[in-house]
Amino acid sequence: MSHKATATCGTTIRPATSGDIDAIVDLCEEFNAYIAGITGRSTRAANRSALAGNVERGLQDPGKLFLVADQAGRVCGYITGGVVGSLGQIGIVMVTASARRTGLGRGLLDAVEAWLSQRGCTRIELVGILPENPTVGFYRRHGYVLHGGTMKKDLRATGQQSISGLQER
């Protein structure tokens, strides 16, 4: 796979491998705790082996993209993507709290968008984002609009002003 790009100094965005599963499971647990902090409800904690099984299946699925942000061998973030017809989907983007606001989230998102675009996707939607999640702002910064209970982006548009047919509502 040709998805190798430097997001920021010393960081590589690369496809995840089975050697990353433990680190990704750590990030999944951090993500679950983060969401529980927003909703005030603790999600039924999936155990580590169940999370690892999910990640492993995702890695083996040829229709999915699973990327990690690697800082000198330390996995600090990941993102998942997939294709349904001409619709691109983004599952989770997660950057560990200590590495945020340094460009890793943008690097991961750019890489997934490029992969989806190469596969003919014209629109991208997020698979489940809570409108109360403050990171809605991160997606807005990258041209996504809240639409029909999720966030979407039209890849044919060049900027948020010219998003064709997608108005925030």
Ligand SMILES: CC(C)(COP(=O)(O)OP(=O)(O)OC[C@H]1O[C@@H](n2cnc3c(N)ncnc32)[C@H](O)[C@@H]1OP(=O)(O)O)[C@@H](O)C(=O)NCCC(=O)NCCS
């Ligand atoms: C969302 C998340 C991945 C962003 O990662 P990050 O590495 O901090 O983002 P970046 O440093 O690449 O930021 C890119 C741009 O988005 C902006 N941004 C980042 N987080 C933001 C937020 N919460 N609100 C508004 N803007 C934000 C940055 O300021 C930056 O703007 P710039 O282009 O003007 O410099 C990270 O906050 C995270 O993991 N959050 C918890 C998990 C989550 O909620 N994921 C989304 C739902 S699946």
